[in-house]
Amino acid sequence: MSTKDHLMDNAEANNLQQIRFQEEDVLAVEQREQRIAWWREAKVGLFIHWGLYSLPGGVWKGESVNAAYAEHLQLRAQIPIHEYEQIADHFHASRFDASAWVRAAKDSGLKYMIFTAKHHEGFAMYDSQVSDYSIVKATPFGRDPVAELAAACQREDMVLCLYYSHAMDWHHPDSQGNTLDYPANIGAYDALHTWEKDDNKSTRYERYLQEKAFPQVKELLTQYGPIGILWFDCGHKITDEQGKQFVDLVHDVQPGCLVNRRVRREGFGDYENTGDNQRHMRTPRRDWESIATLNHSWGYNQTDQKWRSSEDILHDMIHVVSMGGNYVINVGPTGDGEIDAKSLELLGVIGAWLHVNGESIYGSQGSPIGRTPWGRCTLKGNTLYLHVWEWPAGGKLLLPGLLNSIQKCYLLGDSPERNLPHQLLNDCGDHIIDLPTEALDSICSVVAVEFQGEIATNPKQVVVANGVSQVFGVFDGELTGETVRYDTGKKGRDNLKNWSSMQDSISWEFRVIKAGAYRVAAVYGAGDASVGGIFEIAAGDNKLVASVMQTGGEYEFQNFEIGPFYFEHLGEYTLTVRPQAICGAVLMNLKEIRLMSV
Structure with a gap:
């Protein structure tokens, strides 16, 4: 993903440790609770990006456009409006079938669908009376996909949600992003503070909002029946006041319609969003949703x-749900209007897995136990669901920290439903469950653990001398200090950055349930002479000191064995990494600490 694409992703809001929410009165909280109930039950959804950009599919005049996101074609290829508009003349969408799209989502086990009613290009993919720049008026296709999707969703009991790019519109002369046709416009990457006090730009931008954005949002909320979510994007490019106007408009017209936080920033709307394809995250304190591409x-x-x-996608989904989030996977249909074969294949794997294991996902809550090396966990009622994707050697699965009495353990999808033997190891709630020799599912098998009473757990991660590497990822650690920050959490960016102060540190709490020796390793990136220093890793009476080694790049992560720890006593510990010297601008980009029994 390029830096420029990243800037359209509310990138400044990715550091979730700094979230501050608006205060809500009691009535507002009650109304939000009513709106969001279905969404909490659904857990998984489908995003569909379809627009004029779908026809060229990332290629312009025979050349591939240098853009991570094909929907940014107009901006990144610097296509004038009069040329870009001509795509509509060839937009026949002869293979579009709303029922087929909705059935694909339903067969995949997905519960809601978010369709791009208007993306940054400004082209309405519905019958807009506000602008003739629409699929109904400007293309030979001439039909209203949103109307057809609304009817199909109603037939299939799918919740229809609509994406609307409210902050940017590259077709409107007073909006943001198109400085090729409108040189005086706000630039696509211009920060809010650079123009909000500029009378000319702010006045013209307000005209765009009043002429097009607000009226089109109202159209979407009045023409197609109940809408589950009005999904906004790039809200970091508008003011708080403008963000509130969008929220109020949606809730005034459809009180039951959810608004996502990208309408403006953290605390706006009904729930939070991560960044695009943000695979590692600090759990927000409110309901939240992760969106990802295939x-x-x-x-x-x-x-x-x-x-x-398919393994990566399913593990990603399970990880997000285990942290209490919703997961939305995206498809980008072709300009002809069909979902490509590879996307359908991957959706099919998701659907087959959810058909067997869906009860561990739908309506579930995040994991109440510590992070485990074998997979993830969810909770629903009086059942824990253990999502096992690293099958334990010898079939002995450690369930840590469950203080309740276990009534029954069994594998979802096992027929007949055989009770798995289990035993309590200690008074800390650590259990061993005996699994079959082989997993039921090569990607992830789910063990259901029914227990008595209200859930009670010890949520600290467990370290045990069983030959399994215990990973302490930085996104599971707690930061202390003024400079060190979590990176974006996207692929290759699941690390710390800006570690420039001697007072900065990161720590994790954990438990040792079997005494013994452990090898300690640090995984980090260090690019050049401006990065380096000396750091220590400590836990209990153990302390190791090491120099930062160059890895060839700040995001070229390497695993360095540091030395041994020995835990003589069982119990709780704090693992801490702190600098002893910083020789350059920053210490290193730490990704994780690993402990493995000797």
């Missing part, structure tokens, strides 16, 4: 064949 682009890109594996 390859790199959101809109269809005919040159992008770097598909994620």
Whole structure:
């Protein structure tokens, strides 16, 4: 993902440790609780990016456009409006079938669908009376996809949600992003503070909001029946007052319609969003949603064949849900209007897995136990669901920190439903569950653990001398200090950055349930002479000191074994990494600490 694409992702809001929420009165909280109930139950959804950009599919005049996101074609290829508009003349969408799209989502086990009613290009993918720049009026297709999707969603019991790019519109002369046709416009990457006090730019931008954005949002809320979410984007480019106007408009017209936080920033709307494809995160304190692609682009890109594996996608989904979030996977249909074969294949794997294991996802809550090396955990009622993707050697699965009495353990999808033997190891709630020799599912098998009473756990991560590497990722640690920060959490960015103060540190709490010796390793990136120093890793009476080694790049992560720890006593410990010397601008980009029994 390029830096420029990243800037359209509310990138400044990714550091979730600094979230501050607006105060809400009791009535507002009650209304939000009513709106969001269905969404909390749904847990998984489908994003669909479809627009004029889908027809060229990332290629313009025979050349692949240098843009991670194909839907940014107009901006990144610097296409004048009069040329870009001509795409509409060829937009026949002869293979579009709303029912097929909704059935694909339903067969995949997904519960809601977010469709791009208007993206940054400004083209309405519905029958807009506000602007003739629409799929109904400007293309030979001439039909209203949103109307057809609304009817299909109603038939299939799918919740229809709509994406609307409110902050940017590259077709409107007074909006943001298009300085090729309108040189005096606000630039696509211009920060809010650079123009909000500029009378000319702010006045013209307000005209765009009043002439197009607000009226089109009202159209979407009045023409198609109940809408589950009005999903906004790039809200970091508008003011708080403007953000509130969008929220109020949606809730005034459809009180039951959710608004996502990208309408403005943290605390706005009904729930939070991560960044695009943000795979590691600090858990926000409110309801939140993670959105992800199957390859790199959101809109269809005919040159992008770097598909994620079905294992990676399912593990990503389970990880997000185990942290209490919702997970939305994206497809970008072709300009002809069909979902490509590879996307359908990957959706099919998701659907097959959810068909067997869906009860561990739908309506579930985040994990109440510590991070485990074998997978993730969710909770629903009086059942823990253990999502096991690293099958334990010898079939002995450690369930840490469950203080309740276990009634029954069994594998979802096992027929007949055999009770798995289990035993309590100690008075800390650590259990061993005996699993079959082989996993039921090669990607992830789910063990259901039914327990008595209200859930009670010890949520600290457990370290045990069983030959398994215990990973302490930085996004699970707690930071102390003024400079060190979590990176974006996206692929290759699941590390710390800006570690420039001797007072900065990171720590994790954990438990040792079997005494013994452990090898300690640090995984980090260090680019050049401006990065380096000496750091220590400490836990209990153990302390190791090491010099930062160059890795060839700040995001070229390498695993360095530091030395041994020995835990003579069982119990709780704090693992801390802190600098002893910083020789340059920053210490290192730490990714994780690993402990493995000797």
